[in-house]
Amino acid sequence: MSSEICARFRVDRSDFSLDVDLTLPGHGISALFGHSGSGKTTCLRAMAGLERAPGGFFALGDEVWQDDSRFVPTHQRALGMVFQEASLFPHLSVRSNMEFGQKRASTASKRFALPEVADLLGIGHLVERMPAQLSGGERQRVAIARALLAAPQILLMDEPLAALDLKRKLEILPYLERLHRELAIPIIYVSHAPDEVARLADHLVLLDAGRAVASGPLNEVLSRIDLPAAFADDAGVVIEAAIAEHEADELTRLEFPGGRIFVSRRHEAIGTRLRCRIHARDVSLALTPQVDSSILNCVDATVVDLAPTDTPGHVLVRLQLADEPLLARITKRSADKLAIRPGLALRAQIKAVALLA
Amino acid sequence: MESTDLAAVWLTLKLATVVTALLMLIGTPIAWWLARTRSRLKGMVGAVVALPLVLPPTVLGFYLLITMGPNGPVGQLTQALGLGLLPFTFPGLVIASVFYSLPFVVQPIQNAFEAIGERPLEVAATLRASPWDTFWSVAVPLAKPGFLSGAILGFAHTVGEFGIVLMIGGNIPDKTRVVSVQIYDHVEALEYTQAHWLSGGMVLFSFLVLLALYTFNPARQKAL
Numbered sequence: 001m002s003s004e005i006c007a008r009f010r011v012d013r014s015d016f017s018l019d020v021d022l023t024l025p026g027h028g029i030s031a032l033f034g035h036s037g038s039g040k041t042t043c044l045r046a047m048a049g050l051e052r053a054p055g056g057f058f059a060l061g062d063e064v065w066q067d068d069s070r071f072v073p074t075h076q077r078a079l080g081m082v083f084q085e086a087s088l089f090p091h092l093s094v095r096s097n098m099e100f101g102q103k104r105a106s107t108a109s110k111r112f113a114l115p116e117v118a119d120l121l122g123i124g125h126l127v128e129r130m131p132a133q134l135s136g137g138e139r140q141r142v143a144i145a146r147a148l149l150a151a152p153q154i155l156l157m158d159e160p161l162a163a164l165d166l167k168r169k170l171e172i173l174p175y176l177e178r179l180h181r182e183l184a185i186p187i188i189y190v191s192h193a194p195d196e197v198a199r200l201a202d203h204l205v206l207l208d209a210g211r212a213v214a215s216g217p218l219n220e221v222l223s224r225i226d227l228p229a230a231f232a233d234d235a236g237v238v239i240e241a242a243i244a245e246h247e248a249d250e251l252t253r254l255e256f257p258g259g260r261i262f263v264s265r266r267h268e269a270i271g272t273r274l275r276c277r278i279h280a281r282d283v284s285l286a287l288t289p290q291v292d293s294s295i296l297n298c299v300d301a302t303v304v305d306l307a308p309t310d311t312p313g314h315v316l317v318r319l320q321l322a323d324e325p326l327l328a329r330i331t332k333r334s335a336d337k338l339a340i341r342p343g344l345a346l347r348a349q350i351k352a353v354a355l356l357a
Numbered sequence: 358m359e360s361t362d363l364a365a366v367w368l369t370l371k372l373a374t375v376v377t378a379l380l381m382l383i384g385t386p387i388a389w390w391l392a393r394t395r396s397r398l399k400g401m402v403g404a405v406v407a408l409p410l411v412l413p414p415t416v417l418g419f420y421l422l423i424t425m426g427p428n429g430p431v432g433q434l435t436q437a438l439g440l441g442l443l444p445f446t447f448p449g450l451v452i453a454s455v456f457y458s459l460p461f462v463v464q465p466i467q468n469a470f471e472a473i474g475e476r477p478l479e480v481a482a483t484l485r486a487s488p489w490d491t492f493w494s495v496a497v498p499l500a501k502p503g504f505l506s507g508a509i510l511g512f513a514h515t516v517g518e519f520g521i522v523l524m525i526g527g528n529i530p531d532k533t534r535v536v537s538v539q540i541y542d543h544v545e546a547l548e549y550t551q552a553h554w555l556s557g558g559m560v561l562f563s564f565l566v567l568l569a570l571y572t573f574n575p576a577r578q579k580a581l
Contacts, residue, residue, distance in 0.1 A: 048483060049482075050479050050482070050483075073482070074479075074482040074483060075481075075482045075483075075484075075485050075486055075487050075488075075490075075491075076485075079483060080483065081480075081483035083476065083479075083480065085476070087476050087477060087480045089477060089480070089481075089495060089499075090499070091498045091499060091501075100481070100484050100486070100494075101483075101484030101485055104484060104485035104486055104490070105485055146484065147483070147484075150483075150484050150485055156483075
């Protein structure tokens with residue numbers, strides 16, 4: 001199950017071209033991130049066999065779905081796909097929708113039972129309804145359940161939250177995190193929302209104008225400062241930290257290798273792991289420990305390198321904590337004044353932490 | 358009502374039923390192909406199917422008469438097969454009616470297939486349904502209103518045809534004399550009472566058919 005996914009596609013159209021050669025991990029969530037028109041959806045559709053990319057190659061471990069001599073049609077590929085709109089069959093009940101793929105999947109590969117999946121996605125009470133009676137968020141959860149019941153070896157998700165409002169998004173995200181934790185199959189997740197990617201992805205592919213400009217573990221890609229500013233103002237890293245203690249003054253202490261972060265009191269139990277997003281714009285640097293500062297969250301860091309950004313007068317500094325990278329965006333003037341250079345040990349002050357849960 | 362009138366009504370219903378059944382069989386694949394194809398032939402085939410909408414029935418009947426006649430290719434074939442000639446027989450009338458009513462069946466079904474769009478078919482493919490399976494389990498159920506409209510229109514249009522019946526069927530009692538021809542005969546013979554009975558019946562029938570179409574299938578109102 002943990003074998004790699006290889007995808008090589010070339011699509012040439014008058015208004016658009018895609019040329020990617022990707023190797024993705026066979027587990028966890030790999031995000032294809034890029035602006036609209038970057039080719040991420042075309043790439044996903046090519047993986048599903050919905051888009052013909054002659055001369056392409058796609059393999060899931062040992063199983064080759066496309067190469068020079070064969071093209072396995074979509075309906076013979078053990079995949080699950082979730083589209084931007086839920087696309088439930090309007091003439092079938094929620095139960096029949098969910099059973100549609102389950103009935104057709106080969107019996108040998110059945111992994112999930114309907115009640116189990118309904119429970120995983122919190123839709124057990126909806127199965128006897130018709131799709132028209134569901135909210136947008138409920139429909140999308142049914143669509144995910146329907147895809148899972150078809151016993152996929154890979155789950156492809158094409159901006160599954162993009163058509164939903166913020167409230168519905170927040171309703172579904174916990175279920176996606178649950179899939180992430182509880183499913184053994186790899187998920188390819190297409191998105192143009194940095195928040196979703198930061199919250200869900202383990203592996204990140206940045207697509208720009210049909211080319212993969214970066215592909216690697218989430219933080220490795222997020223902390224690269226040489227990339228075209230895909231995340232622009234959103235540049236930053238994601239640190240996974242565990243809740244260590246709920247302190248008396250309404251703060252919760254999170255710990256990760258190489259540091260600790262204090263945040264407003266959380267309701268989760270001690271030991272729960274949370275993803276924290278730290279934007280480069282929220283990190284400032286100091287050469288000596290600040291004792292007279294109001295900023296609580298400070299970590300020891302070493303400068304790796306620095307590069308100019310799109311923001312005039314600013315530079316992006318890549319830092320290394322014990323295990324994690326960190327980005328700081330400071331003014332060029334400050335960088336010169338502090339003589340920031342690779343190898344310099346200093347203190348990074350974190351002004352804000354966005355908890356992704 | 359005279360027995361000849363009843364025979365004409367019965368023959369008309371039989372003709373319309375057989376023709377509608379055949380049209381569903383022939384029209385569905387044509388509608389599916391027209392709705393899905395990217396072939397350059399699409400415009401051509403669509404235009405040919407739609408021809409009976411604009412041609413006078415006499416023109417269509419004339420050419421069918423020639424084709425199926427003793428010197429026409431179809432006529433020679435049916436003779437060689439020992440089936441005799443088709444004009445002025447019930448099967449000949451059925452064939453002519455199928456051509457004449459084809460667009461009334463194909464177009465609503467084609468519109469319904471087009472309205473489904475690509476997505477549900479793609480979703481079905483990602484859920485392991487083969488194209489054949491998808492056609493029956495997704496496309497046909499979703500296009501049901503189109504099938505209903507097509508069947509009703511095809512039936513009603515066949516009941517209402519006149520010109521092509523005269524050209525191909527003539528006026529043979531129990532074989533080709535349908536209601537519309539019978540009315541013509543009555544009027545020619547100045548039998549206005551009988552003509553009233555049949556004509557009034559046709560008005561009522563047509564009204565009920567269209568009422569059913571508009572009541573049960575409001576979406577068609579825009580398309581018609």
